[in-house]
Amino acid sequence: MSLAELICPAGTPAALRTAVDAGADAVYCGFQDATNARNFPGLNFTPEELEASVAYAHARGAKVLLALNTYPPAGKVDLWRQAADKGAQFGVDAFIVADMGVAEYIARTYPHIRLHLSVQAAASSPEAIRYYCENFGVKRVVLPRILTIPEIREIRKEIPCEIETFIFGNHGLMVEGRCSLTNYLTGQSTNLDGVCSPASDVEYIRHSDGSMSSKLGGFTIDSFGPEEKAGYPTICKGRYTVPHRTDGYYAFEEPISLNLARLLPDLIDAGVHAFKIEGRQRSKSYVRSVVSSFRNAVDDIRAGRTADIANLVALTEGQKQTQGAFATKKWR
Amino acid sequence: MPTDTITNTSRPRPVQPVLSHMACRAVQPLLSRVVKRIAKNHETMFNRLGAHQTTDFLIDPIEFPFALHLRPDPENLIFRAVPRDAAPVAGAVIRGRFKLLLELMDSEEDGDAAFFSRDLEITGDTEAVVRLRNALDDVDGSIAEEAADLFGAPGRAILRRLRLSYNATPKTGMQQ
The missing domain is CATH 3.20.20.70 (Aldolase class I)
Incomplete structure (x- = not known):
């Protein structure tokens, strides 16, 4: 053993x-x-x-x-x-x-x-x-x-x-060791600066219906319903709308x-x-x-x-x- | 700096303004004493706040008739009860049930988990909140118990009763 x-x-x-x-x-x-x-x-x-x-x-x-x-x-x-x-x-x-x-x-x-x-x-x-x-x-x-x-x-x-x-x-x-998604929105690197989704670029906004949006670098990357559990504000776990999925879906990974x-x-x-x-x-x-x-x-x-x-x-x-x-x- | 601009169903319960102001006046002497002692006992805690020592935090226990204004500046420490209708514009807002906020302060609950479950709401400057969380998390022991100890046996009894009362109450979270 x-x-x-x-x-x-x-x-x-x-x-x-x-x-x-x-x-x-x-x-x-x-x-x-x-x-x-x-x-x-x-x-x-x-x-x-x-x-x-x-x-x-x-x-x-x-x-x-x-x-x-x-x-x-x-x-x-x-x-x-x-x-x-x-x-x-x-x-x-x-x-x-x-x-x-x-x-x-x-x-x-x-x-x-x-x-x-x-x-x-x-x-x-x-x-x-x-x-x-x-x-x-x-x-x-x-x-x-x-x-x-x-x-x-x-x-x-x-x-x-x-x-x-x-x-x-x-x-x-993702591609562990070489993820640059966070660079894309914030200019900060997971692998070079040691930070994924830097807190200074993250913002949470609550809406009047009880839902909450998370934003990174000014871009909305997810929105959670009033009763829905939340995840980290990372691009790889963001939820996105595309022409064939207008309800928003986790394109990469789920929280x-x-x-x-x-x-x-x-x-x-x-x-x-x-x-x-x-x-x-x-x-x-x-x-x-x-x-x-x-x-x-x-x-x-x-x-x-x-x-x-x-x-x-x-x-x-x-x-x-x-x-x-x-x-x-x-x-x- | 972004602020909490939107209201929803998880807002604090409405309270008559006059009651809120009276409650603030009643607790203020206690808060001042507590924050001075905690700051004295844990001077190094402020290092983790960096530039956010001068950020205004609004800590909002949703079932209380008031919110708490914290500016963790060791040179000019502010910790005061404020009626919600007279709260300052805050750099960051931290909102949840009082017991949760107490347990987060003492690292008895995990902030990320409370955020995932939506029991904890943060708005405004996220970095400020992360720094405050990390500063508090590096404190050994219980800040709540230190505060209670300041008032001797009555203080400890009140804290014990407070914890018991929450433990006996079903958790309803933010969505109520």
């Missing part, structure tokens, strides 16, 4: 402490800049906060993984290098990277620190993953959420590193969250080493609920018991959940 480590999100030091106390094996987090893919206002860690947080986690037997999982634009790579330097200085247990240049810098400068390949790198074939392992010493790959469990099992047989898969949270696939609670035994059996919970932008309440639920589930499975999985649907986007591509190639 694989280790089935639980990798948990933290957007603030308080969330990191909450995750550790709730049973995280490792917590991933980032600095307050474009070096990570959750560069949201008021979120993330100062260097001083990261240093103290690493000490807190290590004192309790948990690891800290530093997300440096965006792509440095030309002329700005020093920001990523300095972030790696600080992370190494503070004793983080691994770096999560997407860009080859960042991976190369860390592999050369800090060969004793583990490198994990971010989902942002979109490495989904054994050949691509092996390339990262052989050239940068990558120890773990976070697989894109586009693979079935049988496909994961086959990949595992052909790669020399550990596998981490998402098990809960935001389900926004929905991934929840693989019932697939955990199959994932462990397929050789997945670590389970990732998405949600650095979420609250301590979310972290506490989701981490403790999955902690109990993983412990039950490892002990040979049937997992008692709490109902987490209230925390999902649009209050809907899916097993996505893990269960079937077509999940709409």
